[in-house]
Amino acid sequence: MTSETSVVVHSDPDVLAHAAAARLAIRLLDAQAVRGTASVVLTGGTIAAKLYRALAEAPVRDAVDWSHVHFWWGDERFVAADSPDRNEKQAREALLDHIPVDPALVHPMPASDGPDGDDPEAAAARYAEELAAAAKPGTARLPHFDVVLLGVGEDGHVASVFPEHPAAYETRPVSAVRGSPKPPPMRTTLTLPAINTAEEVWLIAAGSGKTDAVGLALSGAGPVQIPAAGVHGLERTFWLLDRAAAAKVAPKFRSLRR
Numbered sequence: 001m002t003s004e005t006s007v008v009v010h011s012d013p014d015v016l017a018h019a020a021a022a023r024l025a026i027r028l029l030d031a032q033a034v035r036g037t038a039s040v041v042l043t044g045g046t047i048a049a050k051l052y053r054a055l056a057e058a059p060v061r062d063a064v065d066w067s068h069v070h071f072w073w074g075d076e077r078f079v080a081a082d083s084p085d086r087n088e089k090q091a092r093e094a095l096l097d098h099i100p101v102d103p104a105l106v107h108p109m110p111a112s113d114g115p116d117g118d119d120p121e122a123a124a125a126r127y128a129e130e131l132a133a134a135a136k137p138g139t140a141r142l143p144h145f146d147v148v149l150l151g152v153g154e155d156g157h158v159a160s161v162f163p164e165h166p167a168a169y170e171t172r173p174v175s176a177v178r179g180s181p182k183p184p185p186m187r188t189t190l191t192l193p194a195i196n197t198a199e200e201v202w203l204i205a206a207g208s209g210k211t212d213a214v215g216l217a218l219s220g221a222g223p224v225q226i227p228a229a230g231v232h233g234l235e236r237t238f239w240l241l242d243r244a245a246a247a248k249v250a251p252k253f254r255s256l257r258r
């Protein structure tokens, strides 16, 4: 199977969020048409919050059978369950609280006041077990992911895989992160090999702060220096950008701009 990389450039962050929301709804309903269920891996960050709000408001959201969608997280800030810093809280408030999900299919990463207490390594291992329990028997220790959504940091991080950090070298599916350069310092994250089992990986970035990271990731940077350069969907990798974030995208991708 050949994996395609597509770059789509939108005029501004609002159009980007609304277009990505519509794209996600269609992708999930197509997955349901084939398999009956769908699965998406959520991310944190500002553009993700915008996308979730856009999806919650879009009429096309009613085309998806949300009770048969699995929600996983690509990374989480390792803070208390009720902290406003939680990626889970953001996703629930912006999207999940507004659609008829099956709570049993919503799989947040553990919080620092959860069963493992303040131990991110144990929390990462617990999430790896939850993922493995949802894997098809006889396959790898991960469930099928239709789409992994990823924000992109100004330093080129994705999920909580930061440049030169131990998680950028990790081969197990889930890693604890200590000393994250983006607060809060403790996190848990899917690793690059886990993300790369997805059918599609969507990197979503807006604003001039992302220009360099996006430009480097699309011009052959290494995955340890620029983790965004190291993620690929098995079938497709989408870069969903606004104009500012796309300003240094290499010429070979320019024909794909719209």
Ligand SMILES: O=C(O)[C@H](O)[C@@H](O)[C@H](O)[C@H](O)COP(=O)(O)O
Pocket (backbone or CB within 6 Å): 043, 044, 045, 046, 047, 048, 075, 076, 077, 087, 150, 151, 152, 153, 154, 157, 158, 159, 160, 182
């Ligand atoms: O927990 C987090 O902070 C994220 O999951 C992180 O990877 C985020 O997606 C990027 O840092 C982009 O965030 P912004 O869109 O806010 O720049």
